[in-house]
Amino acid sequence: GNSVTQMEGPVTLSEEAFLTINCTYTATGYPSLFWYVQYPGEGLQLLLKATKADDKGSNKGFEATYRKETTSFHLEKGSVQVSDSAVYFCALSDLGTGNQFYFGTGTSLTVIP
Amino acid sequence: GAVVSQHPSRVICKSGTSVKIECRSLDFQATTMFWYRQFPKQSLMLMATSNEGSKATYEQGVEKDKFLINHASLTLSTLTVTSAHPEDSSFYICSASRGSYSNQPQHFGDGTRLSIL
Secondary structure, three states, X not given: OOEEEEOOOOEEEEOOOXXXXXXXXXXXXXXXXXXXXXXXXXXXXXXXXXXOOOOEEEEOOEEEEOEOOOOEOOEEEOOOOHHHOEEEEEEEEOHHHOOOEEEOOOEEEEEEO | OOOEEEEOOEEEEOOOOOEEEEEEEOOOOOOEEXXXXXXXXXXXXXXXXXXXXXXXXXXXXXXXXXXXXXXEEOOEEEEEEOOOOHHHOEEEEEEEEOOOOOOOOEEEOOXXXXXXX
């Protein structure tokens, strides 16, 4: 079946530190992969996506590369800011299961000045 | 970009009240919408898939009679929590996708914080 495993948090970093949030997946078909961000009290916002192997999604300084050989989609940012503090969710969508989304458990990130 | 509007953003009501939450896709037609429930500091739990013009598909363990879903048009799905009790208090989020391909992202509403006293 389909599933997403995400590194557990919470993660606390100093401003300008390097960020990596690990995400691995299991899928029966050829999924699309996504990262969503949730700020306190809000819904989820799409951060970036990749739809096939070796694709790199990027947005707002965040990047993630779809690695089929390692079934991974790790989120990275070279220099985090206080405003990046939020919960990050890795997700996959598989046409074979009716485009149902499968979410990781979320990783809480706090960036301190 | 695509926008999904969810209303109300917060509801506080007495036990036994029924509460309706609306989810609208503002600039695209959505044949399928999804309803999630999120407990504090946890991930999203898919409750049901709402299909325009047909019955919703509920996930295992979700009570159909408790959580009524109606998808009457291509831009509107509603979730009604019937006879709500304190254990129904949660954060409910809807989402919709532009198309039917797996590479289309889900666009989420801002969620509804439901508090049952």
